[in-house]
Amino acid sequence: MEKLEKYNNIHQYYEWVYEIIHLLDLKKWICITFYIICKLILFSILLIVLECIFNKGVRFIGKRIVNSTHFIWDNILYENKVFDSLAHFFPLSIGFILIKPFFKNYQTIIIYIEKVFDILFVLMILQFLIRVVNSIMRIATSENNHQTIAVRSFSQLLKIVSIIFCVLIIIAILTRNDLITVLTSLGAITAIVILIFRDTILGFVSGVQMASTKMIKVGDWIGIHKYNIEGTVREINLTSAKIENFDKTITSVPTYDLISTAVTNFEVMRKKNIRRIKRSILFNIQSFHFCNAAKLEEFQNFYLIKNYIHRKKKEIEDFNKKKNIDLSMDINGRRLTNIGLFRQYALEYLHQHPRISQSETLMVRHLEPTPYGLPIELYCFTNTSVSIKYERIQASVFDHLLTAAKEFNLKVTQVTTNVTY
Template sequence: MLNIKHYLYDFLIEQGLSENVAKYLNMIGLLLALLIVAFVIDFITKRILWRFSAGVAKRTKTNFDDILISNKLPRNIAHIIPLIILIEFIPQVFSDFEYAENIIEKTLKVIGIILTLRIIRSFFNSIKDYLKILPRYKDKPIDSYVQVFMIFAWLLGVFSIFAIVTGISFLKFATTLGAASAIILLIFKDTILGFVASIQVSINDMVRIGDWITFEKYGADGEVVEINLATVKVQNWDKTITTIPTYALISDSFKNWRGMLASGGRRIKRSVIIKTSTIRFLTDEDINRFQKIELITDYLKSRSQDIKTYNTEHNVDKSVLINGRNLTNFGVFRKYLQTYIDNHSAINKNMTLMVRQLEPTAQGIPMEIYAFSKDQRWENYEYIIGDIFDHVLAGVSYFDLEIYELSLGNKG
């Protein structure tokens, strides 16, 4: 092209055109020829690189090269050669138009920077996608680290573009920009906070992808599906998506249920309120009647015998029922529930298991079951609770007890 850059110009002059028109037509002709050559080389280079990459991907066992192709890395690399050709020959095309040559050269250099950034992005997106399929890194916030690197890469790219457009050296431009660092920090405050939070979240293993978290401040209650530099996405159990600022994970309080899921049990902590007026001491007739309830038969026999022995040895006057030691229907009911829970097949016996009496309230006395179900799945967990408390509610009347129910004129 160096020998023919004025061929069309000379031909046009010979045809009687003016020098000015000949220059423009010569420039347009050379530009079209250069663009066609660049397009053809770009097409050929893309085909060659694609076939080569596809061939390599088929022969290798790793998925990384397939991910590189899916993220268009070979295609982006293929654009380098045509861009170099354009940068090399543009001065020849615009040799008679120095002002246009300067603008186009700067434009091509800017395109080169953007292309470089796209190649870098494709490469790091490929690393991110590859690490996400590895069990070791599947639940790690890889997106955050890639985004941080890309932010720095884009900042350098933008600074370079400004330096090229303005004609100021990159070093001088960066020095000038340092004076405006306070403004930059203000603009990128959320990004910086997110970056710091991402590091702390990762180092302290506070949240992983797949964790169930509850964040009342943001109305989040569900599974973490994405952790990136600025936000954490939570898919709630109603299938809505809640977006939480990453830095909120270290500045606010939230609940991570991972410990519960890893423990082998899910907590059951629920109570029924017993009307105080129905609690009383048991008579011998009551004890004989309650002994027909199989889960507490042995307990009542041994316990009532111990009480009788104690009262006899201490010459207790049992004409008044409160004297000496006694059983109550409330206490026997508590023992019944304890035995019932101990024998329930869905309860984890290796974790805390108890039935306890809570502090009396204006409505009555709460009787609480505190245990852990073996099955942690939500629907099964709710079924287990329902099964237990169906039995509890139906069994209260067998002990001459009543559950508090709020109604007009109810005095507890």
């Protein structure tokens, strides 16, 4: 009895499935589906064929035009495939026109295919804009100048805005809403968007400021004390700046830091082909003394200060006689000192040095005394900004002056420590 009841249940189930299949007319549904798929395949093949024909045709015409002109900009447009983007519009336009004749009687299919084509048109326009912007940036940034930063910042911002705008249009197409409605609905997340693009906004503002004030450009030699960086600017984009250090490493810093922190630009110095020497020699004060007549006779044999000593001796003698000063004590009256003569010797040495610029500031001065002695600083400029030549000149100057200090009975301070081995 139970087996019979079970058999009846199964039989009812089969009858129910048969009725559903009969109602759906499964054979007819399969035929329609297969017919639509075949049409979609044929339509896709037609678009691919049209794409190949127009793409090759536009590239052929574009190449002929590029080869027949002497302009650089058309070569850049061709290399960045701007003409290829134009070629995509022709098959898409023809395909869009053929949608209704090709899929007549299938309004639902037509609606969905038109949406796909609308999205493809948006993507093609975006691709075209990005390639045009890249070409313009490449044309405008062929030279390293301040306009380069502004062009690069504007172009990168334009690409970001274009991408966002195209995404919003695609959302509007998919949701069947107008663009204003989509923008209104996104108003609630404006703060989040600003937070996400904070560095981009700051980088854009920094690029505009650097371009307008001509502070920094690609190729400049700069130093950023905050990060202890010194090198050549290789790239300034919307979010970061790449600096090539002298050890050939690359350091990336936020673009905004180039205007918000202290940055030293050495480019003016390099353009004038000069470089500053600002270094001091520390002397032991215990070695300073007045020069007597015998010492002055000895120092007068030094060619660089011979005339100076002769002139100062006469000036000092006249002063002391006029004041009727007792010269039995060294401290009375005016006298020359060995440190003063050395300072004049160093100044004359710099004046006659062929690699020291005579048109820039040149002086030898005292700095504030320290517990280790008195620093005598040389402040001058070499007539070259090349690092290797600059270091060589600076070393030769100090080699000579450190050795010459012994001739004036001066002791250079040398801090030593007692080490037991």
